[in-house]
Amino acid sequence: MRRRITLPLLSAGAVTAALALAAPAQAHGYVSSPPSRQALCAQNRVPDCGQIRYEPQSVEGPKGLKSCHAGIAQFAVLNDDSRNWPATTVGSSATFTWVNTARHATANWEYWIGNTRVAVVDGGGRQPDATVSHTVNLGGFSGRQKLLAVWNIADTANAFYACVDLQIGGGGGNPTPTPSPTPSPTRTATPSPTPAPTGSPVPGGTWTAGRAYQVGDTVTYDGRSYRCRQAHTAIAGWEPPNVPALWQQL
Helix, strand or coil, X not given: CCCCCCCCCCCHHHHHHHHHHHCCCXXXXXXXXXXXXXXHHHCCCXXXXXXXXXXXXXXXXXXXXXXXXXXXXXXXXHHCCCCCCCXXXXXXXXXXXXXXXXXXXXXXXXXXXXXXXXXXXXXXXXXXXXXXXXXXXXXXXXEEEEEEEEEEECCCCEEEEEEEXXXXXXXXXXXXXXXXXXXXXXXXXXXXXXXXXXXXCCCCCECCCCCEECCCCEEEECCEEEXXXXXXXXXXXXXXXXXXXXXXXX
16 A cells, blocks of 8 residues: 655745745856955955955845945955055046956946945846946045945846945046056176067966966966956956956967
């Protein structure tokens, strides 16, 4: 005789809640330029940041927040204004670039200074590119300011947050990195070494998660060579083919 096993029924609400808790986050992103606070931590330009150093793209929380850390306790350092966060000098406008390590349909992007929304960009419910840039008018503001950038996802209740420290009114439009000084040539009695052919990558070893890379560094991955486009600390999931904003194939 077959034995019949009776299982308790779950309400539709309980099933939905369970699925929601189990579902992994589908979108990740942060502002890489001008460097947001989490970008500065990932680049190790600000020490002792904790876990955010390894996952700057994960500052995710409910829509409508006005905090730098999205209420996530382990990322609370991002909300600490007493730390010496470097501020990028900009003029009356600046171009903000998002690195989207996982893309997702977008409602819009918002930019706030204090309680003033200085810009909103419609996402049209579409999936964004791996990098997205917006030029924002900062007229009416001057001096040191903390700008909150928000990426509102179209089909979830969540958003991604990034705070960018700015020094507004420094002249010009977009921030221009300070070039490294070029050493003066030195005459020697021996011939100079033959320069490498133009475009040849400088050996930099195999791409490795956890290693800090600087602009111009070259690596190999899966039999191909790549040059670093933005300084960052590599993490799993940021392999060169996956993040063209960080790596240029040679």
